[in-house]
Amino acid sequence: MAQTDMIFAGFGGQGIQAAGKLIAYAGILEGRHVSFLPSYGPEMRGGTSNCHVIVSDEPIGSPILNSATVVMAMNRPSLDKFESYLEPGGILLIDSSLINRDPVRTDIRVFTIPATQIASEMGNLAFANVIMLGKLIKETGVVTAGNFEGGLKKVLPERKHYLIPEEMKALRIGMDY
Amino acid sequence: MGEKILMKGNEVVAEAALRAGCRHYFGYPITPQTEIAHYFAKKMPQYGGTFIQAESEVAAMNMVYGAASAGARVMTSSSSPGVSLKQEAISYAACAELPAVIVNIMRAGPGLGGILAAQSDYFQATKGGGHGDYRMVVLAPSSVQELYELVVEAFNIADRYRTLCMIMGDGMLGQMMEAVEFRDQEDICQADKSWAVTGTEMKRDHNIITSIYIDPEVLEKHNLKLQAKYRQIAENETRVEICNCDGADIIVAAYGTVARIIKNVIKTAEKEGIRVGLIRPVTLWPFPAAAFEKYAQVPKAFLSVEMSAGQMVEDVRLAVNGKKPVHFLGRMGGMIPTQKEILEKIREILK
Structure with a gap:
């Protein structure tokens, strides 16, 4: 796999930026090139937070994505905005506990996971993004679960490292869903 | 080199400056570069340095003038509208030959404009945003790793020539995260700073840092000295x-x-059988005109692509000097040129 172009999108507070950083860090641990571009402009104020993440075998040209091979949508405005970005055959991951419509595209692979609901049952809504990421790495193979765990250690401040076993449990729930 | 870590461009600016021995930072917050100040505010005390959130960009640049006069490694940073405010003190510091680093993480203008990435301050940086015949070295990194390397280099160039050095990035570079690998130790230029105003201890004559020369003959002579220095930098x-x-x-x-x-x-065009070359000026001033002269006979045409209404294209035209047509494609307001539109433009030019 030469290059994976990913867009992560959802509400502010759903851990969208963290999800992008985790995949980018895991990508570094894979020994690959990565870029992470957060949204910081006016679109942040319109209900979606998003970031563009590229993991590649080669040095990365533009960090901005005009199309993507993977879109992870955690709310309805994100699906509405980014479904059209997917290349044919691309992967769309939907948090079905928060998105009440089916995708329009028929030329893509769609995975729906009630991630927020599962996270709620686990007792911590903050795990929803990681559940989604579990499915993402299972279907794309962009990074391994082992390197994802390594990424968690880098991204989470030390005082939150006690959460890592629970995060990994959430990841596996997503992988197996 | 150490391990690769994921860092935001703005944070790398500050980290690189600390590694380069910068111990004084004066600035005023403005999107999209405020993380530079955040990082310094957190880290500078650990290095025993000075972090001051000044009352304005004007004040911050004048504080830079003061610290540089005392021989300190110093920097300020801002984004486009804030850099406009610094121009008076920039011209003064250029005349007084003060070494310092100024970072401009550009946003879209004119005016307060918007907060998204742009490259519309090229004229201001390379043609003198302030008054008078001065130049400053303008470095334009294109990755987070290069941002680190050029910030360190900017401090060295500034000290080596007693000149101002500007780092020109844009909102995208400031906000994006990439892997960066820091060296264990920086190669820091140990310039002679016997000109600095550090107190005579009654053992020498006063050093004078000034930007006023009332006698026209003296001022012309000073200008000639500056121009000779700029030629040496260009070389x-x-x-x-x-x-x-x-x-x-x-x-x-x-x-x-x-x-x-x-x-x-380049890669996409290759698939269509079009060979696209790229000349990427890393120094915007001095402009790498020789590279354009060297390749002037090779292509059918040149194309300058910028996030501006057409600024660097003027230098490209001067360098190509009429030997080939020079076209332009630009986006403004925080819009970013897409691969697709650039390719369409290339096809149209080559038709």
Whole structure:
């Protein structure tokens, strides 16, 4: 796999930026090139937070994505905005506990996971993004679960490292869903 | 080199400055570069340095003037409207030959404009945003790793020539995260700073740092000295990256983040049988005119792609000097040129 172009999108507070950083860090641990571009402009104020993440075998040209091979949508405005970005055959991951419509595209692979609901049952809504990421790495193979765990250690401040076993449990729930 | 870590461009600016021995930072917050100040505010005390959030950009640049006069390694940073405010003190510091680093993480203008990435301060940086015949070295990194390397280099160039050095990034570069690998130890230029105002201890004559020369003959002589220095900088410090230019059908000129988009275009165009070359000025001043002269006979045409209404294109035209047509494609307001539109433009030019 030469290059994976990913867009992560959802509400502010759903851990969208963290999800992008985790995949980018895991990508570094894979020994690959990565870029992470957060949204910081006016679109942040319109209900979606998003970031563009590229993991590649080669040095990365533009960090901005005009199309993507993977879109992870955690709310309805994100699906509405980014479904059209997917290349044919691309992967769309939907948090079905928060998105009440089916995708329009028929030329893509769609995975729906009630991630927020599962996270709620686990007792911590903050795990929803990681559940989604579990499915993402299972279907794309962009990074391994082992390197994802390594990424968690880098991204989470030390005082939150006690959460890592629970995060990994959430990841596996997503992988197996 | 150490391990690769994921860092935001703005944070890398501050980290690189600390590694380069910068111990004084004066600034005023403005999107999209405020993380530079955040990082310094957190880290500078650990290095025993000074972090001051000044009352304005004007004050911050004048504080830079003061610290540089005392021989300190010092920097300020801002984004476009804030850099406009610094121009008076920049001109003064250039006249007084003070070494300092100024970072401009550009946003869209004119006016307060918007907070998204742009490259519309090229004229201001390279043609003198302030008054008088001065120049400053303008470095334009295109990746987070290069941002680190050029910030360190900017401090060295500043000290070596007693000159101002500007780092020109854009909102995208400041906000994006990439892997960066820091050296264990920086190669820091140990310039002679016996000119600095550090107190005579009654053992020497006073050093004077000034930007006023009332006698026209003296002022002309000072100007000639400055110009000689600028020529020397142009000779020694011009930097450029050249990609794919041998046998190119078209050569694109682009700097900073836009050059990265062109690198994608090179690959896509190759599939259509079009060979696209790239000349990426790393120093915007001194402008790498020689690279354009060297390749002027190769392509059918040149194309400058910028996030502006057409600024660097003027220098490209001067360098190509009428030997080939020079076209332009630009987006403004925080809009970023897409691969698709650049390719369409290239096809249209080559038709």
